[in-house]
Amino acid sequence: xxxxxxxxxxxxxxxxxxxxxxxxxxxxxxxxxxxxxxxxxxxxxxxxxxxxxxxxxxxxxxxxxxxxxxxxxxxxxxxxxxxxxxxxxxxxxxxxxxxxxxxxxxxxxxxxxxxxxxxxxxxxxxxxxxxxxxxxxxxxxxxxxxxxxxxxxxxxxxxxxxxxxxxxxxxxxxxxxxxxxxxxxxxxxxxxxxxxxxxxxxxxxxxxxxxxxxxxxxxxxxxxxxxxxxxxxxxxxxxxxxxxxxxxxxxxxxxxxxxxxxxxxxxxxxxxxxxxxxxxxxxxxxxxxxxxxxxxxxxxxxxxxxxxxxxxxxxxxxxxxxxxxxxxxxxx
Amino acid sequence: xxxxxxxxxxxxxxxxxxxxxxxxxxxxxxxxxxxxxxxxxxxxxxxxxxxxxxxxxxxxxxxxxxxxxxxxxxxxxxxxxxxxxxxxxxxxxxxxxxxxxxxxxxxxxxxxxxxxxxxxxxxxxxxxxxxxxxxxxxxxxxxxxxxxxxxxxxxxxxxxxxxxxxxxxxxxxxxxxxxxxxxxxxxxxxxxxxxxxxxxxxxxxxxxxxxxxxxxxxxxxxxxxxxxxxxxxxxxxxxxxxxxxxxxxxxxxxxxxxxxxxxxxxxxxxxxxxxxxxxxxxxxxxxxxxxxxxxxxxxxxxxxxxxxxxxxxxxxxxxxxxxxxxxxxxxxxxxxxxxxxxxxxxxxxxxxxxxxxxxxxxxxxxxxxxxxxxxxxxxxxxxxxxxxxxxxxxxxxxxxxxxxxxxxxxxxxxxxxxxxxxxxxxxxxxxxxxxxxxxxxxxxxxxxxxxxxxxxxxxxxxxxxxxxxxxxxxxxxxxxxxxxxxxxxxxxxxxxxxx
Numbered sequence: 065x066x067x068x069x070x071x072x073x074x075x076x077x078x079x080x081x082x083x084x085x086x087x088x089x090x091x092x093x094x095x096x097x098x099x100x101x102x103x104x105x106x107x108x109x110x111x112x113x114x115x116x117x118x119x120x121x122x123x124x125x126x127x128x129x130x131x132x133x134x135x136x137x138x139x140x141x142x143x144x145x146x147x148x149x150x151x152x153x154x155x156x157x158x159x160x161x162x163x164x165x166x167x168x169x170x171x172x173x174x175x176x177x178x179x180x181x182x183x184x185x186x187x188x189x190x191x192x193x194x195x196x197x198x199x200x201x202x203x204x205x206x207x208x209x210x211x212x213x214x215x216x217x218x219x220x221x222x223x224x225x226x227x228x229x230x231x232x233x234x235x236x237x238x239x240x241x242x243x244x245x246x247x248x249x250x251x252x253x254x255x256x257x258x259x260x261x262x263x264x265x266x267x268x269x270x271x272x273x274x275x276x277x278x279x280x281x282x283x284x285x286x287x288x289x290x291x292x293x294x295x296x297x298x299x300x301x302x303x304x305x306x307x308x309x310x311x312x313x314x315x316x317x318x319x320x321x322x323x324x325x326x327x328x329x330x331x332x333x334x335x336x337x338x339x340x341x342x343x344x345x346x347x348x349x350x351x352x353x354x355x356x357x358x359x360x361x362x363x364x365x366x367x368x369x370x371x372x373x374x375x376x377x378x379x380x381x382x383x384x385x386x387x388x389x390x391x392x393x394x395x396x
Numbered sequence: 397x398x399x400x401x402x403x404x405x406x407x408x409x410x411x412x413x414x415x416x417x418x419x420x421x422x423x424x425x426x427x428x429x430x431x432x433x434x435x436x437x438x439x440x441x442x443x444x445x446x447x448x449x450x451x452x453x454x455x456x457x458x459x460x461x462x463x464x465x466x467x468x469x470x471x472x473x474x475x476x477x478x479x480x481x482x483x484x485x486x487x488x489x490x491x492x493x494x495x496x497x498x499x500x501x502x503x504x505x506x507x508x509x510x511x512x513x514x515x516x517x518x519x520x521x522x523x524x525x526x527x528x529x530x531x532x533x534x535x536x537x538x539x540x541x542x543x544x545x546x547x548x549x550x551x552x553x554x555x556x557x558x559x560x561x562x563x564x565x566x567x568x569x570x571x572x573x574x575x576x577x578x579x580x581x582x583x584x585x586x587x588x589x590x591x592x593x594x595x596x597x598x599x600x601x602x603x604x605x606x607x608x609x610x611x612x613x614x615x616x617x618x619x620x621x622x623x624x625x626x627x628x629x630x631x632x633x634x635x636x637x638x639x640x641x642x643x644x645x646x647x648x649x650x651x652x653x654x655x656x657x658x659x660x661x662x663x664x665x666x667x668x669x670x671x672x673x674x675x676x677x678x679x680x681x682x683x684x685x686x687x688x689x690x691x692x693x694x695x696x697x698x699x700x701x702x703x704x705x706x707x708x709x710x711x712x713x714x715x716x717x718x719x720x721x722x723x724x725x726x727x728x729x730x731x732x733x734x735x736x737x738x739x740x741x742x743x744x745x746x747x748x749x750x751x752x753x754x755x756x757x758x759x760x761x762x763x764x765x766x767x768x769x770x771x772x773x774x775x776x777x778x779x780x781x782x783x784x785x786x787x788x789x790x791x792x793x794x795x796x797x798x799x800x801x802x803x804x805x806x807x808x809x810x811x812x813x814x815x816x817x818x819x820x821x822x823x824x825x826x827x828x829x830x831x832x833x834x835x836x837x838x839x840x841x842x843x844x845x846x847x848x849x850x851x852x853x854x855x856x857x858x859x860x861x862x863x864x865x866x867x868x869x870x871x872x873x874x875x876x877x878x879x880x881x882x883x884x885x886x887x888x889x890x891x892x893x894x895x
Contacts, residue, residue: 100680131684183630184746343763345764355745
């Protein structure tokens with residue numbers, strides 16, 4: 065755990081989790097609220113360090129874009145950015161938390177776009193922050209599906225052996241024959257687009273990986289003395305599997321889950337990019353990247369920030385997974 | 397030896413250079429769907445095969461109908477028989493001459509049930525085609541059909557060589573002949589030396605299929621293509637700033653609308669349909685989402701089409717929208733699904749998202765559903781009892797330049813999908829009667845009055861959410877002269893010269 069790379073991974077994941085939990089508080093505006101008169105404003109435009117009379121802090125000028133006049137900053141007025149302001153009301157955790165407190169906002173009738181706006185004039189930061197939840201949720205659900213189906217299948221297959229093993233492993237072979245993203249695309253294309261189907265598809269695509277991994281570990285463990293002892297004491301085979309075998313193969317499952325999280329987020333973003341995942345105007349990162357790509361030549365920031373977000377989170381989970389492997393696997 | 401190879405390479409290089417100078421390269425958004433005129437329905441296909449085939453009559457970019465392969469027509473007094481004089485001295489690209497026999501065979505092939513031409517309705521009033529002599533064809537109608545001549549300008553009714561696989565070897569009489577088609581990549585054409593009219597000033601034509609708009613714009617900026625179609629509005633200023641590129645803006649006869657499914661609640665109520673028309677700020681969409689590259693609709697068809705006349709407007713008025721919704725029993729609005737194409741029309745998904753946000757302000761919660769284009773067409777093409785689509789964006793180009801084409805297939809109750817193109821299941825006996833009368837009457841003044849009547853009815857009935865007609869944005873490199881950007885969304889290079 066003294067590995068600096070691992071610490072970096074954990075910091076990224078920690079940051080990501082804080083954003084997910086506090087999303088509506090951190091995001092200054094609604095992720096779907098449009099302003100067609102301020103489309104693809106680059107970050108920093110209309111933002112000044114210091115007020116008109118030399119006050120400290122960040123001050124914001126009104127910014128508008130029209131097709132004829134282009135991007136225009138109104139220098140005649142400026143409003144200060146303040147921390148902990150009251151904005152429009154939000155609810156979070158399925159309506160359990162309600163507040164109008166925001167981390168920061170402008171004291172005045174203008175908007176502060178920290179990361180700029182997208183092609184519909186939506187605040188990019190608010191979209192990214194609200195999209196974090198979608199990515200995390202996709203990751204967790206698909207891992208739950210992968211573990212829920214893959215672990216029992218792999219454990220039973222490895223523990224019982226014989227024809228059961230044979231049948232289960234051939235099914236797994238078939239699933240493994242398809243690259244994960246292809247399997248997910250086929251499933252989503254068959255059952256329809258939408259976030260729920262993406263979660264299921266990415267989950268199903270991770271089932272064979274878990275099943276293979278657990279089977280291998282179970283094969284190592286099942287001939288150990290404590291398993292034989294349980295058998296000698298007359299224990300039921302399935303209860304031996306659940307009580308003594310599975311707890312001893314948890315380490316690789318945990319490591320795999322961390323890596324799988326990264327894969328799931330990447331797959332979900334890929335499906336969103338292809339238009340098979342989240343529906344507009346959901347602030348899903350892959351979808352944001354796909355839409356921003358059309359504006360690459362005039363407003364590179366629209367695609368860049370979602371891209372950075374995806375890279376950072378995926379990198380974070382991968383580094384965490386590596387660190388966990390080092391920590392949990394004594395042979396390495 | 398080495399010197400000889402070098403000399404040869406130099407000669408080959410010079411030839412390649414000469415060929416490159418004489419070839420116009422057009423970057424389109426999609427590859428043609430088919431090069432068989434009777435089978436394709438998309439404008440990228442029509443752009444390509446309009447250079448290979450010719451029609452009996454031609455609709456010019458100014459909206460005039462002029463003879464092309466026909467030189468004249470004699471219409472009987474009962475308007476049931478048309479005798480066309482076929483142009484003499486015309487040959488197909490395989491060298492065979494064009495005579496009345498070929499014209500008859502081509503029209504009969506278009507109408508044959510096994511061809512399954514999507515645009516069969518254009519000519520389906522034709523009962524029989526007879527050859528009178530080498531250059532005279534007689535067409536007998538089943539009933540009087542006013543738009544026959546304008547329908548014969550439709551690129552899909554082109555006179556083709558029959559009995560060959562046109563998708564593999566398209567053979568027509570046009571100024572360019574087919575060379576090769578590398579599917580998904582490009583189509584190459586070369587000048588037809590035996591062309592009857594003025595021969596093109598360029599040696600060849602190449603159509604590239606470049607779906608990615610950023611890439612397409614880059615091709616024209618770097619000079620790898622001369623023309624790039626469908627410029628995204630946000631790139632106009634940047635391209636115009638390039639001294640070698642100009643963005644041409646030409647109005648199109650394509651109208652973009654969102655139709656209501658008239659068999660589904662709550663769109664059966666005219667007040668709901670009107671409320672939605674009032675709730676959407678078309679001016680804002682046109683100016684801020686489309687960058688001004690459109691014209692707010694004031695009729696179901698666009699200017700430049702015969703029969704067009706402005707019939708009204710739904711001024712943006714959210715207050716009135718809320719009142720109408722309350723009257724209809726939806727004071728708090730309702731939920732629905734807005735089906736939207738993604739990338740088919742200029743800024744389509746962006747427009748849909750903006751509309752979603754505008755509707756939310758009057759309490760209507762519209763979930764956006766996007767599908768891949770062919771799946772989208774299939775889903776909106778289901779019969780009424782299986783159709784799940786309540787509200788969907790589409791575009792319709794009135795490419796014959798006649799109001800019949802822009803109304804009959806879309807609003808006549810016999811044209812409900814899957815038999816026609818009336819995806820809204822619109823049914824109004826008065827509209828049906830007026831449309832029938834307008835297409836069986838040959839007096840242009842009377843027809844114009846009838847279409848005005850139809851358009852007023854449709855407008856007041858809020859048959860669709862009327863949006864705008866598109867403007868074609870085409871990036872053209874300097875040095876390209878004479879390119880025709882046709883309002884039917886075709887790009888015609890007959891008279892192009894390269895500097």
